[in-house]
Amino acid sequence: MNFKLKLAKIDIFIISILTVLSLVLGLFIYFVPKDSGKSVAIYIEGKMEYSLSLEEDQTLALHPGEYNKSTNTYPSLLGEMVIEIKDKSVRVEKEDSPLHVCSKQGWVSIPNFPVTCAPNYVVVVIESTDATNFDFVV
Amino acid sequence: MKKKAFLALLVSGTFFLTSCGEGKKDFSSYSKEEVSYCNSFVSEVTSGWNRVCNLNPIRISDHETTYPFDSDLIYASYPLQELDVPSIYDIEETMGSIFYRLHQEFDRHYDYFHDDGTKIQNLKVLNESYGTEKAVFVDKDLYNLLKISVELGVKSDNRFNIAIGELSAFWDDLISYNNNQMSYDDYIDPLLTNEKSKEAEKKLKKLQQEIPTAEELKDLLEFDDTLQTITFHQYKNVEKVSLTLGGIGKGYAVGKAAEALSAKKYDFGYISGASSSNVMLGKKKDHSPWTVGISSPFQADFDMGGYVTFDGYRVLSTSGDSAHMYFLPIEKNGKTTYIIRHHILNPSTGESENEYRKVTLFSSAISSEIMDALSTIMMNTKEEDLEEMFSYIRENYGDIEGIFQKNNEEETIAYYFVTKGLKDSFTINEQNTHFAEVKYYEF
Secondary structure, three states: OOOOOOOOHHHHHHHHHHHHHHHHHHHHHHHOOOOOOOEEEEEEOOEEEEEEEOOOOEEEEEEEOOOEHHHOEEOOOOOOEEEEEEOOEEEEEEOOOOOOHHHHHOOEOOOOOOEEEHHHOEEEEEEOOOOOOOOEEO | OHHHHHHHHHHHHHHHHHHOOOOOOOOOOOOHHHOOOOOHHHHHHOOOOEEEEOOOOEEOOOOOEEOHHHOOEEEEEOOHHHOOHHHHHHHHHHHHHHHHHHHHHHOOOOOOEOOOOOEOOOHHHHHHOOOOOOEEEOOHHHHHHHHHHHHHHHHOOOOOOOOOHHHHHHHHHHHHHHHOOOOHHHOOOOOOOOHHHHHHHHHHHHHHHHOOOHHHHHHHEEEEOOOOEEEEOOOOOOOOOOOOOOOOHHHHHHHHHHHHHHHOOOOOEEEEEOOOEEEEOOOOOOOOOEEEEEEOOOOOOOOEEEEEEEOOOEEEEEEEOOOOEEEEEEEEOOEEEEEEEEOOEEOOOOEEOOOOOEEEEEEOOOOHHHHHHHHHHHHOOOHHHHHHHHHHHHHHOOOOEEEEEEEOOOOOEEEEEEOHHHOOOEEEOOOOOOEEEEEEOOO
């Protein structure tokens, strides 16, 4: 048996379109600058309440009281809490807790290394979409 | 589960806080009730990692507590589902009790007591026996670690020496004092010329004379293997010589905790002692390799310049100048430069060295305590002597690889000097904000 491959016009058209699309996609992936995608996620009682840009210096004040997101008020807080972002790092500047573990932790600039304010039910963590996620940092 | 976890933490914290203010002042035993649970949803939001922490403070006086080895001691494993709540408690109690006990034994500043009220024969007790010719019975761990330390001191040519207790205290005071000054004009340092600095210089010179070398220390400490006692003999006419396990104690404790957790089959995680002493206990449950970020040596930024990947068991030790340090401005030819005074001391010079900013060592054969001391030894080893040092260690202790970090004067380039064996597993992190450059040693 002798088969001869015969391409119809539509086949050529589809192949051309796919080739052009692949090229465009390839060029896009190659040339578009990689976004480090870092943001600061603030979890309160296990729920992500805020996602702040790590690129922008800012502070966020949280208050104890009946839940009201518009006034940053949360019942789990033992007292006023201030979270500060500066120079691509984040820290819990002020909080009320017996041991002050999270404010003592100081500045963090590494993704996935949480600042944990356990008595306040608050976790502050830099989240990253970077391809490289470290298990551990020295 | 989240609520339960937090409640456990709160309840245990409250128990501790309320229990330490009254009654018998016995803080030596580690009880189940004091075990806290610091895992909870932290892990769930951080890529599914379990983090079991050691949050149990040790009471050192009526008003003060400290954390074992003044460090965050953590067991972490992936993925989250691999540990249930009883296992987490088990891990925390297992490693917590080891850290708690060994901190007390290796502490040279405070007294601690057994349940029956007798004093724990710790390093402080041994230091107090200096020159009295009294043989002191100590626990097996302290006994063994002191023997290992003395031997390492001799083998390292005095680059590591546990007899620097007084020297270490001198620099600790300067570091704390200078970090609390608003202006460099108020700094005290043997290299400065103000009145207090001149006194400090005099004191440093005296201390340099009073520290026995590692070779001399071998004769000062008399070990009796049968009775498990140590006699701390007088050194010349020096009034006070004190031992410190600051450069090896935490590594020993992390190693012991690693052994205990491996025996209980928790060997898919790692233990970290504030990142300076770490043991990856085995393969991760998802069989992905360990990826360890090596941070840039710059003070102002903590970005990752590179990372290392490997499989299975590994001991990892790091020493550097970024913690417990101060910058000392020095005028030279009309230009101000800064040297870093830090806590890793060279026993031979009495000062800290600035050959490298940070040293990170990896081994699958050398014990955690020896690796802890080796990172100090490497910080005190000139670059031209590194090859010989590596060759000696490989021959006598087992495989070892390392990353030595430096930077240019302007702090714009981070250099990663990597030993041969890490060539295929070290990668420069292209997303690093600083410019990082890798160079490979021939050994």
